[in-house]
Structures are given as structure tokens and as C-alpha cells.
Amino acid sequence: MTEISGITTRLREAASLPDTLAAGFDAFETVRQLARGSEDAVPALFAAFMTTADAAVDGRDAITIAPSLPPDQRGGAGVSMPHASVPVEEIADALAGIGMLLTDQLARAAAMAATAADRAACTEAAQAAGRICQMMARGDHDRRPR
């Protein structure tokens, strides 16, 4: 789960709006790829991972048009999938965690954004991150077969 820890660190350390947006873009792309890679792991979680990947695309696309997103950085592609021995529950927990962090960071970025377009992009991306967090959160009464 090095991807998650790496992007989590970047997100936490992002001090400026451009840094937050760039880290956010890569974080959403990481979530998307990890969710896609987990869709077939447990049939009961097929819908959850599919919907999480979709929310990640929404968040990433929202950031793509933010004016303060640095134009000259390429990222996102090439996330290596976790080893097959990593339990899908662990991946889901990690995605829920990054979703929560994204929500917080992007909400904070929206507050510091100087332009309406940046604010709208951050707000929309934060909502998408919130959906990821909700989608991947562990339930209090998890009824799935273990």
C-alpha cells in the first residue's frame, strides 16, 4: 500500500492551492485505479468498488479544470496494484481513509481559493471525495460473509 501512504503524505504536506490540487488529482487517480483493481475481489463489493471508481473520476475531472492546477505536471498513471495477498478489506479501509483526507484538504483548499472557478472545482472534488469516503466506510453492522 505504498501508493496510498505516498499520496497521503503528499496531500498532508501540500501547503498551497496548486500543490493541493496536483496532489488531489493524483490521489483521485490512485483511488480510481485501486478501486478498479478490486472490483472482482468480492462479489458483494462489486457495486461499492465500481461506484468508488466512478466518484474518483468525478473528483479528478473536477480538479482538471481548476485554473490553479499546475499545467506542467504529469501524474496519476502507473499506480502499481497492491500484492494479491493484501486483503480487499485493507484496500477498502485505505480508500475510505484517503477519501476522508481528500474531503478535508479540498474543503480547506476551497476556502483559500481566490477565484470562483477554483472554489467550484475544489468544492465539487470534495463532494466526490466525500462519496468515496462514504462508499468505502466500514459499516457498524457489517453483514457480509467473512
Added chain:
Amino acid sequence: MTVVLGDFLRPARAHITAVARSGGDLPLPARRAVITELDRLVTTMNRYLDDLVLPADFTPASTADAEVRAALDGRRALRRAAASLHPAAGAVREAAADDAHPAVGHLSSANSYLAAGRDLLQTHFITGAASQPAGGTWWAPVITSPPVTAALVAELAACSAQLGAWTAQVSRTGSLYAGLPAGASQGLRAASQWLRAAASTVPAAHRLDPPAAAGRRLLHGIPAGFPPPRQPPGAAERVPQLCAGITVTAERLRHAVRALAGQGGWSPAANSTSWRRHALASAITGHTSELILRGLAERARHLDLSPAIRTQLASAADTLSHTWPAWRATARHWDTISTGAHHGQDLSPIAAELDDLVLRTGRLAYDNPRWTPDRAEASPARDPADLAPTASDLRDVLAAVHHATDAISRIAACDTDAVRDAASTCRLYLPTRLLPEHYDIPSRYAPAPSALAAELTGCYDTAATATRSAAVALDNLAVTTGSPSSTLAIARLSAGSPVTARQRADDDRTQTPALPAPLPGVQQPRAGQVEDILRSLDITEPGMLLRAAAIDQAARDVLANATANSRNRDSISQPPQRKPRTPDHAPTSAAKDLIHGGAHTRQHVIPAGSVRSLAAGHAPEGAPRNSPGHPPVT
């Protein structure tokens, strides 16, 4: 609950049956009121058939097809019945009538139900190009299909048979005119005869081509042409409620698909966000639908249903197992491709409806009444015994899956076309941040490479084909099990070859009138000359009289056309001082000439070799003056 045409046809028929059993011995005031109501009822029945656009009489299309023949004959007979009743009703209009008599009430109710049913049918049609009626819903081609047309004609014939027999009793009872004015009594007798003629057309046709019960079921199952109200998923819906909700959502989706397809690429909702959401929901619904079908297959074994059903259930589940991977592949392509920046408000109405479909199919498939795609609500599959306790429940659940799959197959077809259009007009892009470093593109989005666009459209083709195959597999299963959704199967088969179109209800003026409106209480509709000859020979067989009426009508039509052509020609070639032809005289005398074979008719025969002469711009040798190419007579 969705209102269907059967909800109107059945009570209408019940009222007609009730009046037919009431006997013909009515007090005079009731008899007057009956004539008035009968006039309205037969007019409404006539309008159903007037809505059909049928081939002209005496053409290969009208003579070779028994169903078309039956529709033409039935329409003609009902027109004559209506035309006989109009003056009869006019003759009793001023006299005291007993509107409270039960027979009058039954006739009035039957008319109201049939009129409402016709209104329901008309909701499926809109005004298309050149003010022609066009199908506005996916049901429209079903309504105009041969089985449904045949079923409608049969339904009206059955009503005509009952009314014809009853009106014969009413007109026979009592004194010569049963206390009615002569015109009213004669009109009632004539209407009775024409109603029985209308009834006789269908059995004759069905001897050649027996109507399928499926056509009748389809006719009765036609819903109104607008979407049913949305039923938001409830907190803890049980299996029957979930199935009903899925059926409603599927119908709403079919309407939404039709509306979106009609808007084409201009709709703000025609964007990658909508298409991605459709693919996501289709994948999840396919996944849960497969799970449901596996449960039903297991349940069918426990219920000891026939091996054919069990085999088909397993086969349908296998077919569905190809749909959701295809949709997932499609959704994955949308991860990187887009049509640009979009926001939530640009989502299609289909996407909103699909949310309901996902929730309900998920709650049907999983053992959690509050199931959502969230991880926290993930649950094991529902126990098959809970899913379908009885064989009847199994059919209902199957119908729900059938409706869901059918709706998604329509979305697939619509989106395939839309995405292909977007690809061909270069509206597909990639975020440049996802491209390798060596691409130096200064904007946020770059055009999607054509190979990637081709992959995407290929994914749609695969998903559409797989979903359609699943829908067809479920069609077969629905027919085998007698599931409520078997109408979908019949509709899919029937909609392929429409032979008729319908005219708009609000455009009655454009319909062929039953006959020229007579003055109230003055005269009966005038029979044509061939019909007159048959009557003078004491021929009363309805089929022969109908045929005679058809010949008379055809002769009138041909001569009216010929006269119009002649008038047009005259208006071009004649100088202003020429005396105009009396408008109504020409067709009348021409009809007489034609039927009696008088010498005057030969004036209009163009001699041999005339075509070449006419083409050369001069009159053929021996041609009468005033024929094409001759200078006008002044």
C-alpha cells in the same frame, strides 16, 4: 399502478354485454335515448378504425392480406352503421327521452370507456414531419403492428356483433316503427344490419389466419403514452413492492431513452458524465440481475418446475453474465475519455432513473432491505426461498429482471448511437495530465486518439449486443413461464413489421367522413348503385353488401380524382371566358356513365398510341377535342 388499454376495453365490453342481455322490449322514451347513445357509441367505435391508415381498396395490399381486408370491411360497415344512426338520432332529438333507463346507462358507459381507451392510444402518437402522425413512444410501432391491429378489429367486431343482435331486437319489438318516427326506426334497422356486417368481417378473415391470443394480450396491455409517476424506493420494500417498482422505473427509463434519443447530440445531457453513469448503473444492475436469476434457477429446482424452465433460467443467467463485464469495460473507458468538463446538472434523466433501478435490483438480490452500493450495506445474496416462495412469485421476480434488462438494452442502443456520433464529430477528449510526458499539449484536454475512440465504440457494440441477447433470452423465458412481462417479448417481435399508422385523434376533420352528414331525421345514407342493385335482387348477405359498398366507394373515389384532375387541367388550359363545370355535377354524371356503360364514357378513352403522341406535345389521332394536347374548345 399503470393504466392500460385493457382497463377501458374490458368494462366497455362488459357494459355492451349487459345491454345485449337486457332484451329489446323498451319503453318508447328509453328507445329514443338508446338511439342517441348508440349513435355516440358507434361513432366512437368507428373512430378507432378510422385512426388506422390502411391501404386503398382493390389493391394487392388490401386483397391479399386477410387482416387488412377485415379491417377495411369492418371500417366500412361501421361507417355505414354510424351514418345510419346519425339521422335516426336526429329524428328523436326533440322528443322526450328516458336517459335513466339501465340500457341507456350501459351504452353511455361503454362509450365513455371506449373514448378514453382511444385517447390512451393517441397518447403514443405525435405530429411528425409534414404534419403526419408519427410514433412518439416505443409502443407506437407495437400499436400499429399486424397482431395488435387484428386484435383491435376483432375486439370491435365482437362489440358490433352484440350490438347488432340487440338493436335487431329493439327494432323488431312493438309496432311497425315501435312508436318511433319512420326515419329513426329505419335508421336503427339499417345500423343493426351494418353492425352485424361489421361483426361478420372478422370471422371470415380469421378462418384464413387465426388471430394469436398474444395480440389480444398485447392490445389490452398497452399503457398510456406518458411515463408513470416516479416511485422513489422506500425504506423497507418487500419483494412484490420491489418488483412493481422496478417495472415502473423500467417504463420510465424507456420513455426517458426515447426522449433523449429524440434530442440527439444537441441535448446538454449528451455527455460523457451521463454515459459513464449509465454504464456504471448498467454494470451493477446486470451483476445483481445475474445473481437474482441464479437464485431463481435454484428455486425453480426446489419448486420442481419443468426442466425447460430450469434450463432456460440457467441459460438466461449465463447470458446475463456476459452483460455486466461488457458494461464494466465500457465504464472503464470513460475513466479517461470524456466530452469535456461537465457538472452535475448536465446529468441525463436516465441517470437519475437508473439510481432507482440499481437500488431496487440490489435490494431484490441481496438480503438487506436497505441495500445501497456502499460497502457498509454489503450483504449476502437473498435466500431463493425468500426471493420467490411460490412459482407465481418466481414469475413476478423474473418479470422485474426482464423489465430491467429490456430497459438497459434500450439505453445501450441509444448510447451506442450517441457515442458513435460524438466520436465521429471529434467530441471525445483525454485529460492531458494523463498523457505521457513527451506530449506537449498546452490545454487541459487533448483530442482522444481515434484508436481509443474506436475501442470505446467497440465496447458499446459489445455491451449492446450482450444486453440485447439477454433481453431476448428473458423474452423466451417470460413466454415459457407465462410471466407478466411476456408482453415485452411479443412487443419486440411485433414491432418489427408495422403495416399501419394511426391518425391523430384531434385531427378528426382530416379523417374520411363516414358519409356526408345528412339532415337530422330526413333521410338515410344513400347506397351506391351496385349496392342498390344487390338490394333490388333481395341480397342481404352482409359480406356481399359490404363488397358492393366498397365498389361504390371505390368508383366514387376514382371519379372524384378524375374530376379533380380534369378540373386542374381545364383551369390551366382554358381561357377565362369558358363556363366552369358545375362542381357536383361531374362526378355524379361520370359515375352514372361508368356504371351504365353509356356512350359518353368512351369520350374519355385515349386511343392506342396516345402516350407517344402526348409525349410529343400534340393530341393523338382520333382523340376527342378537349383531351390532352388539343386546344381548348371556346
